[in-house]
Amino acid sequence: MLHKYDIFIRPTKTWRPDTMGKFISLCMIVKNEETVIERCLSSVAQLVDEIVVVDTGSTDKTKELVSKYTTNIYDFEWIDDFSAARNFAASKATSEWILVLDADEYVDEENFKRFISDIKEDNYKYDAYNAKILNFSGDFGEVLVQNYHDRIYKNNGDISYFRKIHEQFKHNNGLDIKFKNSNLIIFHSGYLKHTVNEKDKSNRNKKLIDIEMQSNNKNAFDYFNLGNEYSSIGDVNKALESYIEAYKLKSDIRLSWVSTTLIQIIICLMQLKRFNDALNVIKDAESVYTNSPEILYLKGEIFYLRGQMEDAKEIFQEIVSNPDIYDHVIFRPDLKDQKPHSRLGDIYLYEEDYQNAVYHYTSVLNINKYSEKSINNIVYIFNKFHSDHEIKEFLYRSKLINEKNIKYYVHACFDIGNYNLALSILKEIKEENKLLYQVGLLKKLAVEKKVELIDDIQDLFEYSVVKDLIKANWINTVEIYLLEYLVERDLSIARLIEHFKNNNVLIELKRLLNEETRFDNINGGLFKDSLQILINYKQFSICTNLLKHVNLLDPKEQSQVAGILYSNGFRVESIHLYEKIDWSYLTVQDFINIINSLVQTNANDNAVEISKYAKALYPDDFRFYKFIIENTQDISVYSDNLYEANERFKESKFLDRLNITN
Template sequence: MNPFISLCMIVKNEEKVIERCLSSITHLVDEVIIVDTGSTDKTKAISEKYTSKIFNFEWVDDFSAARNFAASKASGKWLLVLDADEYVDEENFKGFIQELKEDKGQFDAYTAKILNFTGNFGESLVQNLHDRIYKNTGEILYYRKIHEQFKHVEGKSLNIKNSSLLLFHSGYLNKTVNEKQKSIRNKELLQKEINVGPNKAFDYFNYGNEYASTGDYAKALECYLEAYKGKSDFRLSWVSTTLIQIIVCLMQLKRYNDALSVIKDAESIYDSSAEILFLKGEIFFLRGQLEDAKQAFKKIVNNQPKYNHIILRPDLKDQKPHTRLAEIYLCEENYNDAIFHYTSVLNINKFNNECIKKVIYILSKFHSSEEIAGFLFSKELVNSKNIKNYVRACFEAGNPQLALNLLENFYEENKFLYQIALLKKACITSEENFEYMHDILEYSIVKELIQANWINLIDLFLLREFSEKDNKVLSLIKQFEKEEVFNALINLFKVKVPKDDIEENLFLFSLQTLIDYRKNALCQVLLSKVDYLDKKSVRKAAALLFSKGYKVEALQLYEKTEWSYFNEQDFVNIINSMLQTNNAVNAVEVAKYALSIYNQDFRFYQVILENTQDENLIITTLQKATELFIESSYLRQYNVERSI
């Protein structure tokens, strides 16, 4: 009796990921076929642990040729195609197999939904459907050299259904794309396909993806527009994706009004997709239209059932709008609503590091470690899989006691991390008993901990206080004093420092860390050296202080630099400080100056409109804002109120 389902893979130099793939699925299928197209690493050796059916195939610049060769070696009733950088969820796969067994001959093939982790760390999700499961009758083949699709050998139409199968794909992470130079290879194959293939619109779509992946958004936009112009049917899945990508490219090129025009047309066609509305909100956010942005993002998170169609980015339906709302509320110092939206993200994705850091940072401002730990556990946000993420966030927030409180629930599997937390607490709180930490006070261990970012040079600097009281600490510090960077840090705190010896990045890192550790006296020592920095570095220090809530000190530093070095947020910081002290007149003057440099930032128009008594200035400002920001409910409401 033939196997029910065979797994077919083509691979080359995939030693970093192939075990993850095979270990996730080989026990769930009946046969595993692996075709190697020229590996020079350990790919074959790893594969041999899971199957004996490994075949060589000379690469001929054609993915379909390799996939069809793999299919020819399989004996299963159904064929499943995976890449080495993909993997499955066991429960989802079992459900899919049951779906396949209940097929009753209705369908020739199925698509799988692929969730692609993108960015540096997989912080963004992109989804697409791809032809991956088909009957092994010899009548169905892959065609196209790249971005392969199914076809019947006699040209008959195929009955294809979208399956419930989810495939998780890490091959689009920035590091992987750069290492494998995928874009260069893909463009070469696409050019060959365009020269001979009948579906040029689809080829231009894929060309656009390649240019977008390397940041060439102007070229990408040209390709996407060509693809959209050449579409044969707007219902094809790649067509709606093309529309999303056109909007994204226009945004990247800062052609915001053009993007809004495309969105206006798309909203009526894809009204059940949150992605279109999110991109509108994102444009508002990027242009400083924060009230308009809030409206868009709130509409998404408050109407989840309405938005049941995902075109490309599933995270734009929930995680991203919640994150943006949290960021806006944090800027407004509305901490309760910020926490609500950050924790809403964590209820969806418990590994979102940025949200974890923000939650720990905000809660640490107002609550004890015991209260925070109780809150996190009551919300079921912390578990054995993400505890290290929380511990790292606690360390960065200067709250090692909270890390210890959280680790108590996971102590057995994290004993070493608990010791690190004790060391961190000792450094920050000046606890003197180091005897129970002597095991980790070895130079090689501490060096590794610094490289892994569990502790930092400021921790070591603070540890120096105990050099005369503990020989182990003394020995450790002496070894680090041989290192140039550590000595540069020590010199920062000397009474007299040669001007050329202050390095900007070290200064700013030290200042931020000491602020987080609440080491105010040492912060003052650092700030006494600020005149040794150039004016650009002083501006950065001022912005850092302001972001940490030290507004008076920040304003003092802003006075030491020049407005020509200011970015938009610097002007906003100064304006907000003036408004908080009822200095509306000067706030308007600063906003007018800021607009002469940053005329695309809505916040400056808003400051003028809300705070000036000069009717002529209101009229001219309103006219400019209305011309530039073609869609704004804030401006519409402002005009209504003026007419009453």
């Protein structure tokens, strides 16, 4: 009988189970997985010959759901050791091969069938196989991370798992295991943000890794995993220390985690703004991983973050133009296509080259139709130049919109104040999206005062409904304020507004919009949000009342208001406000706004002087050096700034070209 503190080890003798013609068994360990277990089992049940599930203490319906797929369900007392549980599960398997999956993973049927066919063709040449794990992370799975992991092995008693966490195969007789990277792809959703938080994975993992680190046989892989856990909790300095130690202790550069470690070192250095150190690591890494898109992408990202737009553009264009060259993805597939296209879109948007920006954001959406950032930017750009009908026709004709992502497009329309575009997009399918359509009508009613719309949205005048929509960021307090003008036109609106009479946010907004109000303090966040919404809705007279209180904001918030005015085309008003603010509070973008305004009025000499001031405050932003170099008439200023730029900004082809001409 298994003692609760024993670590279960597979028999060391050469042993083959009585397979009775069974080829592969699925072995799983589970605990409280009722939300995902059926997705996993339904994807693989018809593809394997046996399912073995070991439960380590579920208190939900996990075992009940598992029983629909197998009777091989075993209890195992959890002893803070994943390997012990996995080895116990393997002891119950009776097929020639064992496949290991977690409950939050699943497979594709056709891919799995090809994988089984390949194993059979190999004719027992290998002891074990690595599978490619595609991890969906972030809020909605928008970030894709891949890694290879040992998941398939011969059920002959020679191989077992070791390590309490991030378990790996070992040969029980100390021999080498013959591995092969298989074509099997396993999809994993366990790193979605809400799942990580819900299961408290970071604390659990850190606890088990700490136990491993206390042992005398800790190795490079232990430090790699420790770095991952420090990274997940945001301790970048300790993560970097751990990754560096892992890289120092590596036994073979060909190990799959080693290249990932190198990338994590670069990312940590970038997070710490040690950009030149990161570039030095990249320079060494490029000589080893010549066809990795990630290494090159991170180089471009450093350029982008430092304002080296030409250098960044060149890098990102190189990646997207040569997918056949940069075909060795280490662990971030999105850095091969989505992210470079997205950054190119950002650069062209910054340069106001809207045609190229649209091309690259659309390229992202052709890969990932759920990229909210790309959706927002596409809608923003189109709204500048095209009619609602033209935008709608393009989106549907390009097959960018589907039933799952339509809410992102609607939200993007609402964010720029174009509820009519949202209504146009929803028109053909308004019954399937009735609530969103009614929200659009409510906004139209609030802004345009079209009382004939009231009968179509009576359902929305329930206070509980509106409160939930405000909480979900579909309706805002400014719209409630605008609805107040209609209280005498409809009783249901009057009743709704009555519920808001003690709402602190609405009370504060009314005070902000009353030019006679005297303040002891002011809600800067509400001020800025309301200003943007009112500009979107072209409520300029109300904006004027609001801006009469701008001097009551602190200098940092005043600069943010100036930025809002500038980005919405009110450049004269923006510059007037900037002139009143202590410039030590201005951001990089604030100075860029001021410089661009001066250039537009041909005041280049003044723009150069301001660039010098900005460069002193923000010496790591290349744009100020570039502007001075390209516009100064003073040879010594030119030479000094070119020298400074060369010292600070390494690996710049833009500077290399300038140096050649000089």
